[in-house]
Amino acid sequence: MQKIDKINQLIDMQSSLEMSKAGEKGCADSDSCAGVTFANFKTLSQEQVSELIKKAAKKSCPLDPMPTSVVLEVLDVLLPVITNMINLSFEIGEFASDWKEALLKPLLKKCGLDIAFHNFRPVSNLPYVSKLSEKAAANQLIDHMTTNDLHMPLQSAYKQNHSTESALLKVKNDILLNMEAQKVTLLILLDLSAAFDTVRHDTLLNRLKSRFGVDGKALEWFASYLADRTQRVTVNDGLSSAFPLRQGVPQGSCLGPLLFTVYTSKLFDIVSKHLPNVHCRLRRRHTTVFGIQS
Numbered sequence: 001m002q003k004i005d006k007i008n009q010l011i012d013m014q015s016s017l018e019m020s021k022a023g024e025k026g027c028a029d030s031d032s033c034a035g036v037t038f039a040n041f042k043t044l045s046q047e048q049v050s051e052l053i054k055k056a057a058k059k060s061c062p063l064d065p066m067p068t069s070v071v072l073e074v075l076d077v078l079l080p081v082i083t084n085m086i087n088l089s090f091e092i093g094e095f096a097s098d099w100k101e102a103l104l105k106p107l108l109k110k111c112g113l114d115i116a117f118h119n120f121r122p123v124s125n126l127p128y129v130s131k132l133s134e135k136a137a138a139n140q141l142i143d144h145m146t147t148n149d150l151h152m153p154l155q156s157a158y159k160q161n162h163s164t165e166s167a168l169l170k171v172k173n174d175i176l177l178n179m180e181a182q183k184v185t186l187l188i189l190l191d192l193s194a195a196f197d198t199v200r201h202d203t204l205l206n207r208l209k210s211r212f213g214v215d216g217k218a219l220e221w222f223a224s225y226l227a228d229r230t231q232r233v234t235v236n237d238g239l240s241s242a243f244p245l246r247q248g249v250p251q252g253s254c255l256g257p258l259l260f261t262v263y264t265s266k267l268f269d270i271v272s273k274h275l276p277n278v279h280c281r282l283r284r285r286h287t288t289v290f291g292i293q294s
Contacts, residue, residue, distance in 0.1 A: 038144040039216030041090035044136055049083045052132050061125045068128050086133050093220030099130030102231040102250055124252035134255035150212050152268050158257040196260060197248040201226045204263045
């Protein structure tokens, strides 16, 4: 938490300096307005929720009222209830408060590392139904972005058919073509410290609205999803008291990576002003920006 607070203090100082120089502008964060609107989530049928459940991981969380294995055994009885819970959440624009607490289990980043604080990665264990709701919201936001061509064309990771492998192939090809044309290649590597944990909620919501056209009940739902989250740390049989999460998106969630790409989409605007060809590989641990300078 001290690391995150320090990073946020530095961001606040830099933001205050830039705002005093630039003054007020049109769209939030100087993003170009999307021109399309995603104001409401679509109502899900029981068949669609059943499909979500089939594709979801069968893991349980101690915060669940019953183990996931039991839920699946009596799914014919619980499916209408789960469907109504998700649809009601979308309809009123609120993410249930019971879904906002996470159990955080520290995991070693790599096998063989020393048992030291900086070698652990915090991974959130979230309630089962909350993850189904997240996945339903993520699917509809992705459909909106795909239909209206709002994806960053050269952003890899957390996007279908755009992996680390495709990013490296694209960049290698650009470098080879530049070498063939006797041009200079400039490679920029950007590492974001505690990337998922330092996402600013107000900035993310502004970006969802101004750049991606999310508004109305859908925007209210995302605001509710981010607000008033808490987590506890569990080690062996020990459990800490709950503490609030004032920024960031949960690691271990299915919606978190998508929101992270939305949050970092402005990187393309910044880098493309200086480099004619840019490719980003956005990950929770490392964000690599490849720039090709002719």
